[in-house]
Amino acid sequence: MDLQQNNLAGLQNNLAGFLNVIIGLGILVGAVQCFFGYRIFKFILALTGFIIGAVLAGAVGHEFSHQVPVTLLAGFVGGFIGAVLLVALYFIGIFLFGAFLGGIVGLALFEAAQSNPEPAILIILALISGVVALVLQKFMIIASTSFGGAWNVIMGIAYFTTGAIDPMHIEKFFQQRGGHLYVMFLFWIALGIAGMIVQYNTAPPTDNKKQANPP
Numbered sequence: 001m002d003l004q005q006n007n008l009a010g011l012q013n014n015l016a017g018f019l020n021v022i023i024g025l026g027i028l029v030g031a032v033q034c035f036f037g038y039r040i041f042k043f044i045l046a047l048t049g050f051i052i053g054a055v056l057a058g059a060v061g062h063e064f065s066h067q068v069p070v071t072l073l074a075g076f077v078g079g080f081i082g083a084v085l086l087v088a089l090y091f092i093g094i095f096l097f098g099a100f101l102g103g104i105v106g107l108a109l110f111e112a113a114q115s116n117p118e119p120a121i122l123i124i125l126a127l128i129s130g131v132v133a134l135v136l137q138k139f140m141i142i143a144s145t146s147f148g149g150a151w152n153v154i155m156g157i158a159y160f161t162t163g164a165i166d167p168m169h170i171e172k173f174f175q176q177r178g179g180h181l182y183v184m185f186l187f188w189i190a191l192g193i194a195g196m197i198v199q200y201n202t203a204p205p206t207d208n209k210k211q212a213n214p215p
Contacts, residue, residue: 018072022051023156030152034195037145038138038203044145045093046083053082091134097144098133099126104151108185142203146195147188154188 033044057078062071086093106125110117133140159165162180 020160023159026051026152027156030149030156032149033145034149034153034191035146035198036202037149037195038142038199041141041145042087042090045086045090045097048093048096049082049084049086050079051082052086054079056082094133094137094141095130097148098140099130100148101133101140101144102126102129104147105129108188111181111185138203142196142199146199147192150188150191150195153191154184158184 029044029047032040037044054075055078058071058075060078061074065071086096102125103122106122107117110121129140133144155165158180
């Protein structure tokens, strides 16, 4: 019994360390995405697909095996598949980035109104934002990468500094009330706007008669 408990504790520590590494990398990638997202959008798509695939496949592998090597292997395989799919399905990637931005804006609006987020409204906002991203590609790529990257930076820093964020139950964090939450949103907006300004000033010019297509 003690051996099983020790093994379980060791597994949890390994997974916690792995999560810390992932979130730390997320801060770094978020900063690059915030200020250079349009120029490296296809790379960001691949990385996003890798992260989504790795998390989902790793969770499945952990559920079935409870062994770190199997979890990591499943995560890498799932990540590779996710990266290939998201780059191949380019317009779906644009839609997802736009939808992500819409969801974040929805969370900010609910927080400003001091009410708990309504999933149905968040989904509607995400769908609308995703469609707009397909129509206004350059603007939405810049906006979604700027604010999406800023979000990753702010949430990652808050995870390490406040200890109030549980990545498995992120919704509980937004149900709280407190000055730290408003400070986070203010920093997120400021960093996102700064990212948009930098990206618009450094993005290559595009032909208005064509759809914007990042390099």
